[in-house]
Amino acid sequence: MSTVYKMIEIVGTSNESYEKAIENAIKKASESLKAISWFEVVQQRGSVKDGKVEEFQVILKVGFKLID
Amino acid sequence: MSTVYKMIEIVGTSNESYEKAIENAIKKASESLKAISWFEVVQQRGSVKDGKVEEFQVILKVGFKLID
Amino acid sequence: MSTVYKMIEIVGTSNESYEKAIENAIKKASESLKAISWFEVVQQRGSVKDGKVEEFQVILKVGFKLID
Amino acid sequence: MSTVYKMIEIVGTSNESYEKAIENAIKKASESLKAISWFEVVQQRGSVKDGKVEEFQVILKVGFKLID
Amino acid sequence: MSTVYKMIEIVGTSNESYEKAIENAIKKASESLKAISWFEVVQQRGSVKDGKVEEFQVILKVGFKLID
Amino acid sequence: MSTVYKMIEIVGTSNESYEKAIENAIKKASESLKAISWFEVVQQRGSVKDGKVEEFQVILKVGFKLID
Amino acid sequence: MSTVYKMIEIVGTSNESYEKAIENAIKKASESLKAISWFEVVQQRGSVKDGKVEEFQVILKVGFKLID
Amino acid sequence: MSTVYKMIEIVGTSNESYEKAIENAIKKASESLKAISWFEVVQQRGSVKDGKVEEFQVILKVGFKLID
Amino acid sequence: MSTVYKMIEIVGTSNESYEKAIENAIKKASESLKAISWFEVVQQRGSVKDGKVEEFQVILKVGFKLID
Amino acid sequence: MSTVYKMIEIVGTSNESYEKAIENAIKKASESLKAISWFEVVQQRGSVKDGKVEEFQVILKVGFKLID
Amino acid sequence: MSTVYKMIEIVGTSNESYEKAIENAIKKASESLKAISWFEVVQQRGSVKDGKVEEFQVILKVGFKLID
Amino acid sequence: MSTVYKMIEIVGTSNESYEKAIENAIKKASESLKAISWFEVVQQRGSVKDGKVEEFQVILKVGFKLID
Numbered sequence: 049m050s051t052v053y054k055m056i057e058i059v060g061t062s063n064e065s066y067e068k069a070i071e072n073a074i075k076k077a078s079e080s081l082k083a084i085s086w087f088e089v090v091q092q093r094g095s096v097k098d099g100k101v102e103e104f105q106v107i108l109k110v111g112f113k114l115i116d
Numbered sequence: 117m118s119t120v121y122k123m124i125e126i127v128g129t130s131n132e133s134y135e136k137a138i139e140n141a142i143k144k145a146s147e148s149l150k151a152i153s154w155f156e157v158v159q160q161r162g163s164v165k166d167g168k169v170e171e172f173q174v175i176l177k178v179g180f181k182l183i184d
Numbered sequence: 185m186s187t188v189y190k191m192i193e194i195v196g197t198s199n200e201s202y203e204k205a206i207e208n209a210i211k212k213a214s215e216s217l218k219a220i221s222w223f224e225v226v227q228q229r230g231s232v233k234d235g236k237v238e239e240f241q242v243i244l245k246v247g248f249k250l251i252d
Numbered sequence: 253m254s255t256v257y258k259m260i261e262i263v264g265t266s267n268e269s270y271e272k273a274i275e276n277a278i279k280k281a282s283e284s285l286k287a288i289s290w291f292e293v294v295q296q297r298g299s300v301k302d303g304k305v306e307e308f309q310v311i312l313k314v315g316f317k318l319i320d
Numbered sequence: 321m322s323t324v325y326k327m328i329e330i331v332g333t334s335n336e337s338y339e340k341a342i343e344n345a346i347k348k349a350s351e352s353l354k355a356i357s358w359f360e361v362v363q364q365r366g367s368v369k370d371g372k373v374e375e376f377q378v379i380l381k382v383g384f385k386l387i388d
Numbered sequence: 389m390s391t392v393y394k395m396i397e398i399v400g401t402s403n404e405s406y407e408k409a410i411e412n413a414i415k416k417a418s419e420s421l422k423a424i425s426w427f428e429v430v431q432q433r434g435s436v437k438d439g440k441v442e443e444f445q446v447i448l449k450v451g452f453k454l455i456d
Numbered sequence: 457m458s459t460v461y462k463m464i465e466i467v468g469t470s471n472e473s474y475e476k477a478i479e480n481a482i483k484k485a486s487e488s489l490k491a492i493s494w495f496e497v498v499q500q501r502g503s504v505k506d507g508k509v510e511e512f513q514v515i516l517k518v519g520f521k522l523i524d
Numbered sequence: 525m526s527t528v529y530k531m532i533e534i535v536g537t538s539n540e541s542y543e544k545a546i547e548n549a550i551k552k553a554s555e556s557l558k559a560i561s562w563f564e565v566v567q568q569r570g571s572v573k574d575g576k577v578e579e580f581q582v583i584l585k586v587g588f589k590l591i592d
Numbered sequence: 593m594s595t596v597y598k599m600i601e602i603v604g605t606s607n608e609s610y611e612k613a614i615e616n617a618i619k620k621a622s623e624s625l626k627a628i629s630w631f632e633v634v635q636q637r638g639s640v641k642d643g644k645v646e647e648f649q650v651i652l653k654v655g656f657k658l659i660d
Numbered sequence: 661m662s663t664v665y666k667m668i669e670i671v672g673t674s675n676e677s678y679e680k681a682i683e684n685a686i687k688k689a690s691e692s693l694k695a696i697s698w699f700e701v702v703q704q705r706g707s708v709k710d711g712k713v714e715e716f717q718v719i720l721k722v723g724f725k726l727i728d
Numbered sequence: 729m730s731t732v733y734k735m736i737e738i739v740g741t742s743n744e745s746y747e748k749a750i751e752n753a754i755k756k757a758s759e760s761l762k763a764i765s766w767f768e769v770v771q772q773r774g775s776v777k778d779g780k781v782e783e784f785q786v787i788l789k790v791g792f793k794l795i796d
Numbered sequence: 797m798s799t800v801y802k803m804i805e806i807v808g809t810s811n812e813s814y815e816k817a818i819e820n821a822i823k824k825a826s827e828s829l830k831a832i833s834w835f836e837v838v839q840q841r842g843s844v845k846d847g848k849v850e851e852f853q854v855i856l857k858v859g860f861k862l863i864d
Contacts, residue, residue: 050273052280053263055311059121059179065747067813069118070842071849076120076182078847087849089840092769094750096790099758101751101767107123110844111263114280127257127315133203135473137254138502139509144256144318146507155509157500160225162206164246167214169207169223175259178504186341188348189331191379195393195451201475205390212392212454228497230478232518235486237479237495243395247331250348269543271337274366275373282371291373293364296565298546300586303554305547305563314368322409324416325399327447339541342570343577350575359577361568382572383399386416405679407609410638411645418643427645429636432701434682436722439690441683441699450640458613460620461603463651467733467791477730484732484794515735519603522620526817528824529807531855535665535723545662552664552726583667587807590824594749596756597739599787611677614706615713622711631713633704654708655739658756671801671859681798688800688862719803745815772837774818776858779826781819781835 052114056081057090061103066092069106083112123179124149125158129171134160137174151180191247192217193226197239202228205242219248259315260285261294265307270296273310287316327383328353329362333375338364341378355384395451396421397430401443406432409446423452463519464489465498469511474500477514491520531587532557533566537579542568545582559588599655600625601634605647610636613650627656667723668693669702673715678704681718695724735791736761737770741783746772749786763792803859804829805838809851814840817854831860 060073070087078084090107128141138155146152158175196209206223214220226243264277274291282288294311332345342359350356362379400413410427418424430447468481478495486492498515536549546563554560566583604617614631622628634651672685682699690696702719740753750767758764770787808821818835826832838855 050265050267050276052265052277055261055263057123057125057177057261058182059123061118061120063118065745065813067849067852070852072118073120074844074849075847078844082847084844084847086844087842094767096754096758096764096766099755099762099764101747101754104747104750109261114262125259125261125313126318127259129254129256131254133201133473135509135512138512140254141256142504142509143507146504150507152504152507154504155502162223164210164214164220164222167211167218167220169203169210172203172206186333186335186344188333188345191329191331193329193395193397193449194454195395197390197392199390201473208390209392230495232482232486232492232494235483235490235492237475237482240475240478245329250330269337269541271373271376274376278368278373279371282368286371288368288371290368291366298563300550300554300560300562303551303558303560305543305550308543308546322401322403322412324401324413327397327399329397337541339577339580342580346572346577347575350572354575356572356575358572359570381397386398405609405677407645407648410648414640414645415643418640422643424640424643426640427638434699436686436690436696436698439687439694439696441679441686444679444682458605458607458616460605460617463601463603465601465735465737465789466794467735469730469732471730480730481732517601522602526809526811526820528809528821531805531807533667533669533721533805534726535667537662537664539662548662549664585805590806594741594743594752596741596753599737599739601737609677611713611716618708618713619711622708626711628708628711630708631706653737658738669803669805669857670862671803673798673800675798684798685800745813774835776822776826776832776834779823779830779832781815781822784815784818 053111054114055109055111057107057109059105059107061105063103066104066106069104070108073108077110081112083115084110085113086111120182121179122182123177125175125177127173127175129173131171134172134174137172138176141176145178149180151183152178153181154179188250189247190250191245193243193245195241195243197241199239202240202242205240206244209244213246217248219251220246221249222247256318257315258318259313261311261313263309263311265309267307270308270310273308274312277312281314285316287319288314289317290315324386325383326386327381329379329381331377331379333377335375338376338378341376342380345380349382353384355387356382357385358383392454393451394454395449397447397449399445399447401445403443406444406446409444410448413448417450421452423455424450425453426451460522461519462522463517465515465517467513467515469513471511474512474514477512478516481516485518489520491523492518493521494519528590529587530590531585533583533585535581535583537581539579542580542582545580546584549584553586557588559591560586561589562587596658597655598658599653601651601653603649603651605649607647610648610650613648614652617652621654625656627659628654629657630655664726665723666726667721669719669721671717671719673717675715678716678718681716682720685718685720689722693724695727696722697725698723732794733791734794735789737787737789739785739787741785743783746784746786749784750788753788757790761792763795764790765793766791800862801859802862803857805855805857807853807855809853811851814852814854817852818856821856825858829860831863832858833861834859
């Protein structure tokens, strides 16, 4: 039978880089979802404190296979 | 460790206003999700009957922290 | 036979709220169109005078059934 | 009380057509969600092998009523 | 003199396919508009009942020449 | 009472410039609509023949007051 | 000579409604800018606390005439 | 070494369906490009003659591996 | 050190053409900003009076170097 | 057999107008592509020097028939 | 009283990474704006020289509180 | 004579960062195109395996001068 996937939207954060923020989000989501196979970046944001970047924030769509 | 959030999409309705529709949606979603902290309006629509607005409908993205 | 709808774009105005602006637009459009069944908000704007909102303006797409 | 809906994003696949891909996705999602009432097409993609379409892929938003 | 076209937005429906939905919409619109020459798909949606697609819905922009 | 406007979409053409294409479209639309007060450019296109621009084409939204 | 306008982006907040949030933003911006004449809603968001809307937030583009 | 892909934009046509239009475009593009592996639908349009759809037109982005 | 630019949004007007409207806006903005180096067209609009274009209006983003 | 088109993206420049920038781009592209039949404006930009427009820049998608 | 924020658009550059480009832009903007609290990435671009990335460029919207 | 540029779309990959993925794509494209002068990020994606990012993927538009 044909494969069906689900996509969910998550937000990862890091004080280092967007790549770390993505990895943090994927790692956390993988705790409950075993079959994540791809992601798409939806938006990149961040917080600032005292003239410095405090946190890089990335909104992701994460796709995984629905298992029977 | 870095914080991770999830975002889900819900639709609230009200025959009074978009603000009421948002409040109805947030209230309902909060029954099962305790950590909702922000929302974004995605689309505003409505239904019409006999030349009058019957229902204001608002599509929201709602964000909440994933708790360990 | 299958149903066909038409959508037109109208702009409603109100000095009170966007909901009133929508209701004004729907009411006016209903004078000539009997079968309006839904609307979508396309844009929200407004005019300002002496540092106060003078008028809320809402651009709507309005959908109605084409009757045979 | 006012109705609240939830929308989720799923991806259906078919080697025949987008309509089949949609039907496959809706069927699969209906196994766990009883109240699906509408869908919106978000994106249409596909995979190619040896110069032929291998799979039509459709990303859908699916809406269903949150039941009390 | 230079040609001027008008574009209107219509919604076609079909329980078979988006192509049928488009054909239904074009056929209906052609009853009152003789000079339709092109269309663009704006959105594809659908309704679901008992876990099956009930109706494919397509929003179209239809263009036709304004005749003197 | 509050003012309500309608917006329609038209396409103007010219072999000289987009400004001429807009003027041609507005002029034609004004034959049947007396109260046009503004327009927005939606898209700019054109046709080419033998390596030269044959026609500038502009898609406009035109707004006018609905008169009682 | 021809008129030139400037547009700036501001964010208004209110715990009541988007209309109040707009009015708060326009009022504040008018303290330093005397010639504001229109605004456009760019995005509507909000914060949530204990399952209730805490604050409606609206991002606006505000336009005003550049005075010689 | 890391893989690099190129994407090109093509337009397929068919008087039957969008799926046929996609297949026609992929087939034609595969004559000169051996490594096409995926496509994305960018826009769906069509031409109309005498109140009937004459041609379904689909704009695709087609991706293929750049081979060393 | 690395260069930083600022972008502001302005609206130029002209009764002749969009190019003139852009030039008017750039000229006016240059009275207070010496380092403008590029612009992007955000939207093209216009006003209409008695069936004729009264004013071409262009919304621009203007970029300039922040000087130490 | 059904017709297939290809679309490429080019940028034209002119110190006079966007129309001239389009004509320059089409002319140049026609040196190597004989079958260009239409174009779409993707973006309009420009460079500024000493408070004056130095160059109008237009990004175009250009479509042409793939010949067997 | 309710809080009002202003958002400005800046462009940061770096020959290392987008994160550095963001930090450079925030640092520069903070010299004149003390209350920056968040940013959003609008676009990511770059310049190339001799087949190598010369500069990563990031367009940001930066938000800060308007202080009374 | 006025300069004309061409833009092509490529996809770079890296298991380290988006910056590396961009550099890989630019390097590869430069083998056949000598005059690349800028790029724009169109989309950022990635693949996931066993709960870890396997590959960062970046879709770029790359611009280069058409040489006579």
